[in-house]
Every structure is written in structure tokens, then in C-alpha cells.
Amino acid sequence: MTRWDQAPEIIELAAELGVGSAAPVEKILDYCRGRIDGWVAEAGGVTDIEALESLVTSQHQMVFEEIRSDDDWERLTEVYARGRKEFVFAGMRTKFDDADNLTYGALVQRRNVGDGDPDRFVAVIDCRGSKLARRFFTRWHEIAHRLTTHADMLEPVYRSEHDPIERLMDEIAGHVGFYEPLFHPAFQSASDGQRHLTFGVVESFIANAFPAASFQATLFACTRRMTTPVVYLEATLAHKKEVKRKLATPSLFDDDPPPGELRAVKVIQNKAAQSARFTIPTNMRVPVDSVIHRLFDADPQTDGSAEEDLSQWQSQGAQP
Amino acid sequence: MPGVGERIKRRRVELGWTQDQLCQKAGISKGFCSDLENDKRSVSADNLLDIARALSVSLDYLMTGKASEEPPKDVSIPSSLAMFAGEEGLSLRQTLMLLDMQKQIVAHRSAKKKDGLEAVDWQKFYEGVKEFLDNE
Numbered sequence: 510m511t512r513w514d515q516a517p518e519i520i521e522l523a524a525e526l527g528v529g530s531a532a533p534v535e536k537i538l539d540y541c542r543g544r545i546d547g548w549v550a551e552a553g554g555v556t557d558i559e560a561l562e563s564l565v566t567s568q569h570q571m572v573f574e575e576i577r578s579d580d581d582w583e584r585l586t587e588v589y590a591r592g593r594k595e596f597v598f599a600g601m602r603t604k605f606d607d608a609d610n611l612t613y614g615a616l617v618q619r620r621n622v623g624d625g626d627p628d629r630f631v632a633v634i635d636c637r638g639s640k641l642a643r644r645f646f647t648r649w650h651e652i653a654h655r656l657t658t659h660a661d662m663l664e665p666v667y668r669s670e671h672d673p674i675e676r677l678m679d680e681i682a683g684h685v686g687f688y689e690p691l692f693h694p695a696f697q698s699a700s701d702g703q704r705h706l707t708f709g710v711v712e713s714f715i716a717n718a719f720p721a722a723s724f725q726a727t728l729f730a731c732t733r734r735m736t737t738p739v740v741y742l743e744a745t746l747a748h749k750k751e752v753k754r755k756l757a758t759p760s761l762f763d764d765d766p767p768p769g770e771l772r773a774v775k776v777i778q779n780k781a782a783q784s785a786r787f788t789i790p791t792n793m794r795v796p797v798d799s800v801i802h803r804l805f806d807a808d809p810q811t812d813g814s815a816e817e818d819l820s821q822w823q824s825q826g827a828q829p
Numbered sequence: 830m831p832g833v834g835e836r837i838k839r840r841r842v843e844l845g846w847t848q849d850q851l852c853q854k855a856g857i858s859k860g861f862c863s864d865l866e867n868d869k870r871s872v873s874a875d876n877l878l879d880i881a882r883a884l885s886v887s888l889d890y891l892m893t894g895k896a897s898e899e900p901p902k903d904v905s906i907p908s909s910l911a912m913f914a915g916e917e918g919l920s921l922r923q924t925l926m927l928l929d930m931q932k933q934i935v936a937h938r939s940a941k942k943k944d945g946l947e948a949v950d951w952q953k954f955y956e957g958v959k960e961f962l963d964n965e
Contacts, residue, residue: 595933596962597934601957603950603957604937612937616934617935618933624831654935656845
């Protein structure tokens with residue numbers, strides 16, 4: 510059961526897909542995995558993630574167009590707008606060039622296309638600058654839209670990344686983009702029998718099996734599959750809630766804001782951690798003597814690894 | 830050229846449905862569905878309409894393989910587009926073309942919540958596609 514299981518949009522999507530309404534997230538994931546398993550079996554197997562992507566996109570009559578420099582917008586206009594009378598491509602840039610509202614990918618349904626043409630859907634992926642890091646995941650996110658077919662709706666969908674359906678697409682991308690039959694042997698090989706996940710394992714896994722995947726996407730995929738409790742934590746300088754509220758209130762005086770403390774701003778547990786009730790409350794202050802804080806203070810660890818003393822992690826009298 | 834049965838099957842497979850699922854949604858029997866997909870039986874207009882509804886495609890599409898070229902009877906033009914079109918002096922045809930292009934973008938995610946077609950920056954979008962609107 511996930512928090513998204515209660516979202517009406519996800520329950521509705523599960524009903525549309527005919528997978529029932531109980532535990533819809535897991536059911537939709539199973540549905541997507543099942544479809545891919547079927548295609549892979551028909552194809553006699555796949556050897557790597559690129560072959561899988563190619564197989565899945567061909568099933569969905571879908572191609573990718575990557576934008577790596579500004580010149581690529583002109584190429585899209587030339588190929589699709591001038592060449593194929595798909596004028597929307599001449600205006601696609603406006604969807605991606607808003608620095609205040611980052612967009613990584615968009616899926617376009619072509620109008621002037623034959624029934625069986627392989628490019629009925631074109632996913633435009635922005636790979637410029639820092640967006641390149643999310644290339645792999647964005648491609649699988651757009652595939653997730655096609656896998657769940659709700660992108661066939663008559664009305665377009667503009668959603669924020671916090672929308673339940675978009676989060677579900679991320680969830681699907683995280684599973685099918687790291688397809689289990691390819692993931693499992695590569696992960697076994699990279700972890701070499703180690704019980705704990707390390708950054709070294711993740712790096713080795715990427716280098717040997719999923720070279721196009723970003724470190725973070727791979728880290729999440731590995732975390733998800735670990736049978737031992739793992740908590741992903743992102744920390745940055747931040748304030749206590751009451752200080753945040755104070756700072757948000759307009760003031761007559763131009764006082765300098767107090768310095769922030771290192772706090773946990775994003776915390777994700779894997780299933781084993783959830784079962785063990787191992788968590789760190791969001792916005793909890795990172796203990797000054799903790800490994801994470803020392804790392805933040807650029808105190809180098811002698812051999813690149815260290816053990817965290819969890820007894821230091823106390824929040825309102827409770828330990829994580 | 831694929832027939833009605835082939836188009837039904839293709840769409841069903843695209844949706845990831847089994848024949849059973851289609852039969853249940855369209856209210857037809859499995860034997861009939863199987864025969865239909867293999868072009869072994871003809872189909873009544875009523876049944877075809879039920880199938881088209883279940884598959885979320887138009888009757889036109891199932892019968893001809895092409896989407897209907899008639900403009901939709903009720904097109905709702907977002908007020909932001911109507912206002913922009915008025916200021917820019919766009920014809921109804923150009924306005925509908927702009928709207929249709931936006932609707933081709935079937936999935937688009939951005940960091941902030943947007944209010945659908947109302948929140949589209951029509952001016953910017955128009956600048957991008959202008960040469961094609963004017964030439965059509």
C-alpha cells in the first residue's frame with residue numbers, strides 16, 4: 510500500500526486499465542511489467558536496456574527526439590513542421606524554455622500519420638545543460654505514459670510533477686526502466702555478495718549494465734530492491750518550521766535571516782525500512798557529530814566509508 | 830489495407846486488453862469478438878458503436894481507419910486563447926489550428942502546477958508556429 514493508492518486519479522486509471530481498484534499502484538505496475546514481459550517473450554528475450562527500450566517503443570509506435578542544443582529546435586521544425594506538416598513542433602520550444610518552470614519531456618501525438626507508422630507518438634526530451642542528467646529517466650517516464658495508454662485521451666494533460674499520475678509515471682519508470690530480468694543479475698554482480706548498499710556498488714552497476722542511467726535514478730532503483738533497510742536522505746541548510754514561518758511573514762525591519770542548520774529535506778525509505786519503522790523525520794536537524802554532517806563540513810573520511818551512530822539521531826525525544 | 834476487425838484488434842492490443850476485457854466493456858460475446866477480429870463476421874451499427882465507445886475511438890476510425898475530418902461540433906476555446914486571438918486578429922480557423930496543435934501535446938509535465946490550456950502562453954506559442962498558420 511502506498512500513499513498514492515488513495516488518489517482518485519490513480520484509482521480511476523486502474524479501473525480504466527481493468528486491473529481493479531484494490532492496491533492500484535501495485536496492480537498498475539504489474540500490468541506494465543506484464544505487458545513488457547509478453548513482448549520480451551515474443552521477441553525471444555533482450556540483452557540490454559537499450560534493446561528493451563527499442564522493443565517497448567516500437568510496440569507503442571513511439572520515437573524520441575532529443576534536444577541537445579538550441580539548433581535541435583530548428584531541426585524539429587524542419588523535419589516535422591516543414592517536412593511532415595506537424596506544425597506543433599515549431600512551437601515546442603516554448604514549452605521547454607521557461608527557466609522558472611522546468612520541463613524535461615513532452616509527448617506529442619502526430620496527426621498526419623498512418624495507422625501503422627512507427628512514429629505516431631514523438632517524445633521530445635530536453636537534454637540541454639543540467640537536464641541531461643535526467644535523460645534516461647525522462648525517456649522511461651514518457652514510455653510509462655504510453656504503457657498506461659491514458660495519453661490517448663482526447664484532451665491534453667498538463668500536470669505538475671507533484672500530481673499523483675506523474676508520480677505514478679515516475680514509479681513505473683523506476684521499475685520498468687530498470688527491468689528486473691536485466692537488473693537482477695547486474696545488481697548481483699555489482700554488489701558481489703555485500704549485504705549493504707554502497708555508492709561503489711551503484712557506480713559499478715551503472716558502468717557495467719545501465720550506462721545511460723543517472724546516479725540518482727540508479728540509486729533509487731537499487732534502494733528499492735534492497736532487502737535490508739535503506740533510507741535515502743537529502744540534507745541542506747534549512748530552518749525550523751517556526752523560523753520558516755517567521756521569515757515568510759513580511760517585516761518592517763530588514764533583519765538578516767538567521768543561518769540555517771543542516772536538515773533532512775528529503776527522506777525516502779525502502780520497503781524493508783518501512784517494515785522496520787526506520788525513518789528520519791523530514792526537516793530533522795542532522796546531528797553535528799554525524800558522518801553526514803562531517804561530510805558536509807568537508808571532513809574527509811579516511812577510507813571513504815564510515816559507520817553512522819544512530820543514537821545521535823534524536824527527534825523530540827525519539828530515535829529514528 | 831486493414832479491415833474493421835484488424836483495427837479493433839490493434840486498438841485492443843494497444844490498450845493491453847484481452848478479448849475478455851473488451852467483451853465485458855462492449856457487452857459482446859467472446860466468440861463474436863474473436864470472429865469479428867478475424868473479419869469472419871459482419872457487425873451491426875449498434876454493436877460497432879458499443880465497441881468504438883469501449884475502445885475510445887470514433888466510429889469513423891473503426892470503419893475507415895481514418896480519424897473523422899469533420900471539425901468537432903462543440904469546440905471549447907480557452908478564454909486565454911480567445912482573448913489572444915482577438916488581440917492578434919486571428920481568424921477562427923487560425924485560432925482552432927492553434928488550439929489543435931496544443932492538443933497534440935498529450936502529456937506534458939512541468940515543475941509547477943499549471944491550469945491546463947488556460948495557462949498556455951499563446952503569444953509565445955503563436956510566435957513559434959506563426960509562419961505555418963499564415964501559409965495554410
